[in-house]
Amino acid sequence: MQIRILAVEDDPHIARLLALELGRLGYSLDTVGTAAEAVAQLKARAPSLLLLDLGLPDRDGADVLRELRAGGDALPVICLTARDQPVERVGGLRAGADDYIVKPFDIAELDARIRAVLRRSDRGAPQELVQGTLRLTADEARVTGRDGPVGLTPRELHVLRRLLKNAGRVVTKAQLTQTLAALNEDIGEKTVEVYVHRIRHKIQGNGVEIVTVRGFGYLLRTL
Numbered sequence: 001m002q003i004r005i006l007a008v009e010d011d012p013h014i015a016r017l018l019a020l021e022l023g024r025l026g027y028s029l030d031t032v033g034t035a036a037e038a039v040a041q042l043k044a045r046a047p048s049l050l051l052l053d054l055g056l057p058d059r060d061g062a063d064v065l066r067e068l069r070a071g072g073d074a075l076p077v078i079c080l081t082a083r084d085q086p087v088e089r090v091g092g093l094r095a096g097a098d099d100y101i102v103k104p105f106d107i108a109e110l111d112a113r114i115r116a117v118l119r120r121s122d123r124g125a126p127q128e129l130v131q132g133t134l135r136l137t138a139d140e141a142r143v144t145g146r147d148g149p150v151g152l153t154p155r156e157l158h159v160l161r162r163l164l165k166n167a168g169r170v171v172t173k174a175q176l177t178q179t180l181a182a183l184n185e186d187i188g189e190k191t192v193e194v195y196v197h198r199i200r201h202k203i204q205g206n207g208v209e210i211v212t213v214r215g216f217g218y219l220l221r222t223l
């Protein structure tokens with residue numbers, strides 16, 4: 001149920017950051033640097049969402065978007081715009097963007113925007129994920145259990161979401177640390193242990209367990 005994103009960004013630094021940080025958050029990312037490559041990849045890859053820089057070297061990103069919409073494509077699109085260019089922003093939205101984010105952006109905010117846009121669209125909306133009596137809602141914003149919603153802090157939700165999406169497979173402590181680091185959390189492996197400990201307590205009685213795989217990490221499985 002990985003969400004595939006095509007990012008069109010000609011700044012190699014930002015493109016690398018997007019690939020790294022969104023990858024850590026569990027998205028599958030393809031990045032290209034020109035409008036021409038974007039058009040080719042849209043056809044070849046059928047992404048669930050397009051992250052589109054408006055200032056591209058070969059053409060205006062807004063033109064790509066206009067063409068897409070003119071062809072009847074409802075693909076969710078978030079425009080990336082430079083700071084202090086309100087005209088560009090308005091142009092992007094008029095051309096049919098679902099949302100925009102101003103550079104430099106916070107990756108946690110971009111993550112939230114992506115989820116919100118996907119939630120509003122019917123594309124890339126994955127099915128509910130079920131393990132035991134635990135359910136990760138399709139928008140991945142909540143986990144419910146036998147007795148209703150499981151009260152989780154945002155950080156606990158990130159950890160549990162990662163474990164649920166990888167149910168039956170080991171998720172390393174380093175991967176969980178990275179997931180949290182992407183939220184600008186300054187944390188170590190000890191902190192991960194604390195979160196897992198709290199989550200275990202909160203999901204008791206739902207027919208799943210989080211197993212400690214000594215020296216590696218954690219594995220969520222049904223009982």
Ligand code: CA
Pocket residue numbers: 009010011053054055056
């Ligand atoms: Ca640019």
